[in-house]
Amino acid sequence: MSMLLLVRKETVSTRYKVVVCRDLGPDVMPLLRGKPELELVVWPEDRACDRRWLLENIHGAAGVIVMLTDKVSGSSLQVVSTMSVGYEHVDVNAVAKRGLKLGYTPDVLTDAVADLSVMLALMAGRNGGIGISVVQKGQWTEYPWAPFGFCGPQLSTTAASPTRKIGFIGFGRIAQATLARLVPFGITHCLYSSNPSSAPSSERDAQLAQKYNLQSVKRVDIDEVARESDVLFILAPGGSGTYHVVNETLLRKMKPTSILVNASRGTLVDSDALAKALREGWIWGAGIDVVEGEPQVSVDHPLVKEPKCVIVPHIASATLETRRDMATRAAQNLIAAILGGQMPAQVDLRGFA
Structure with a gap:
């Protein structure tokens, strides 16, 4: 993923030049255009901002609104505002060293990500990817109804299977919102692993x-989460500390009927190891x-080749x-940082630089 590089600060004019790397739509652009102190330069196309255009326009800018793919250098920036909850694409050390402000967008996407996480769990467990492919390829006639055709493990509890254990790697806002959505399915246990440096939250x-009438919500080590979970949700931050946390060793500990869901960062999962796990039946689906x-x-990607892996394009x-x-x-983050005021969501840069 590209890094955001910042080299030096310069004085700016009374009007503050602001570069916006994508049009933010009719509901949001008026917030920026309504500030006469701001001189807006907006990338005019609905695609990733062209780097040459950005480099030509960033000179003298006080602020920039970036997407996950944007890279900036040689600027007079006071603030970097990213339209994302993650900021691995930002050179945080450089931002902190130069005394800049960094805004991001946590909280607002919690519910949407939790919704999709549950959808992916259901799709993977019930062979949704395979079923959709059969219909779209016109092959339904080749699969007449059979007693166990297209069957997969049920997410909800039954009289015969009264226990369901849901696991999380990472147990922040999104994970807890996902848990709340799973309660009506009859989930009985929640296990999670989190950053070892974080304090226990037994209370x-x-x-x-x-609140959810569960038999337990328990923090355990990552190996126990893998062994015990019927569905394992990966909802932890990216970065070097979580790189390939889901690897062959961990996947081999999971149940053959278990489901893996990753809605956080691609770098947390070793794609080759996951493809092997699906191909050899260590887990049921992903x-x-x-x-x-x-x-x-x-189409040649190892995970795309696995029928039991449901993949959507980072949505x-x-x-x-x-x-x-x-x-x-x-x-709002950019406006507050440049014109004075409290940024709604500012990254704490203490400890960086």
């Missing part, structure tokens, strides 16, 4: 168990919203409401 876990190296994911936050809210937050 919160007990409150969640009581639902993937993010893939390492995306969008360079062709977890892709609801009209959420993207509008993310764009609004990105604009």
Whole structure:
């Protein structure tokens, strides 16, 4: 993923030049255009911002609103505002060293990502990818109804299977929102692993168990999460600390009927190891919203070749409401940082640089 590089600060004129790397739509652009102090330069096309255009226009800019793919250098920036919850694409150390402000868009996409996580779990468990492919290829007539045709493990509990254990790698806002959506399916246990440096939250876990009438909400080591989970959701931050946290060793510990869902960062999952796990039946299926190296994911990609891997193209936050809210937050962060005021969502840069 590209890095955001910042080399030096310069004085700016009374009007503040702002570069916007994508038109943010009719509901959000008026927030920026309505500020006479801002001189807007907007990338005019609905595709990734051209690097040459960006480099030509960033000179003298006080602020920039970027997407996940944008790369900036040689600027007078005061603020970088990214329309994303993750900021791995930003050179945070450089931002902190130069005393710049960094805005991002957490919270607003929690519900959308949680919704999609549950969808992926259902699709992967019930062979949704295979079923859709059969219909779209006109092959339904080749698959007459059979007692166990297209069957997969049921997410909800039954009289014969009264226990369902849901696991999370990462147990922040999105994971907890996903858990809440799973409660009506009869989930009985929640297991999770989180950053070893984070303090235990036994009181919160007990409150969640009581609130959702679960037998337990428990923090355990990552190996136990893998062994015990019927569905394992990967909802942790990216970065070097979580790179390929889901690897062959971990996948071999999972149940043959278990489902893996990744709606966080592609780098958390070793694609080759996951493809091998699906091919050899270590796990039942996988639902993937993010893939390492995306969008360079062709028909020859090892995960695309696996019928039991349902892949969607990084659309977890892709609801009209959420993207509008993310764009609004990105604009508000930039306006507050340049014109004075409290940024709605500012990255804490203490400890960087």
